[in-house]
Amino acid sequence: MLRPRHWGGHLLLVVALVATTWLGFWQLSAWQHGREAEARDLSEAAPLALTDAMGPDDPFPGQYVGQPVELRGTWVPASTLYVADRLRDGERGYWVMTPVIVDGGDGSAVPVVRGWSPTADADTVAGDVELTGWLQPSEGTGLPDTDASDDVIPEMRVASVTQRVEADLYSGFVVARDASSGTDGLAGVTPGSIPEVSAVTSLRNLLYAVQWWVFGGFAVYVWWRWCRDTVEALEREQDPEDERVGSPA
The missing domain is CATH 1.10.287 (Helix Hairpins)
Structure with a gap:
């Protein structure tokens, strides 16, 4: 041999x-x-521009889980969805999510959680917006959507939002902290009420x-x-x- x-x-x-x-x-x-990125708490870090943290076609940057980001854009009110089974002070309700077409994002949109509501109903929002929020990866525990015809989804999964938005989507979402519009009448969603990143995210x-x-x-x-x-x-x-x-x- x-x-x-x-x-x-x-x-x-x-x-x-x-x-x-x-x-x-x-x-x-x-x-x-x-795993190291998931263990870091970036919720109080200085905000970054969303377009600096990730591009519209990039996979989610694990080092920026919970990172405050800033963005400007335009609401897409027709694509508003409600994320079910969200707790606030022991009460179950809904996250109100409306995508934003991001300025400088090549026409792509990022899902934005505007706030919490006890019912799957919220005021319509439209026009331009400037906001700061926490960047989060798409959820994906595999919960089924038992009724695809309504505006309620079981989890904040970007793939579920894709079916309701004509624009391309970022691979994560933003939980609004401060916004020039869109949060009136809604309770704020804090980092403590955001479900922890799944233990199998990097598995x-x-x-x-x-x-x-x-x-x-x-x-x-x-x-x-x-x-x-x-x-x-x-x-x-x-x-x-x-x-x-x-x-x-």
Whole structure:
């Protein structure tokens, strides 16, 4: 197996092991950074411009969970939705969510939680707005929407909002803290009343790391089988020659 004609197979194994090991550690690092980001409390940090924190086509930046952001834009009142089963002072009610077309966001919109209401009903809002709020990742616990025909959704899932908005959406949402319009008549939603980020938010990266290392182990197994089969094939080729050499003339 050390003959030059077999070097290509050995080299392929080395490349596969280096690639899968590096990719595994890269995903492991992403998982660790994600867990560290979730543990930080940024609710009192200085606000950043939303367009500086993330772009309209970017995945949600885990390091900015809870980060105050500032934005300007225009309300999209026709896409107002109500997020069910939200507690405030022990009372269940609804988050009132209306998207905002973000200035400087290439026409994309960000869902904005305007406040809390005891009923799935709120005053219509329209026009331009300037606001500061806390940036949050899309929720996704898998709760089903039992009635897709109404304006009530079970959780603040960006995918659910996408079906009601013609514009592209950011991959997160903003909980309004201060706004020039849209919050009148609604109770404020504070960081303490925002559900904690799911414990499995960054689990996907950890699973990807394990997956890459499994691929590396499979590459070793394939290489071992190839070596074994090659050696056995060579032995079968040599057996007839050995019999001829040992047979009487």
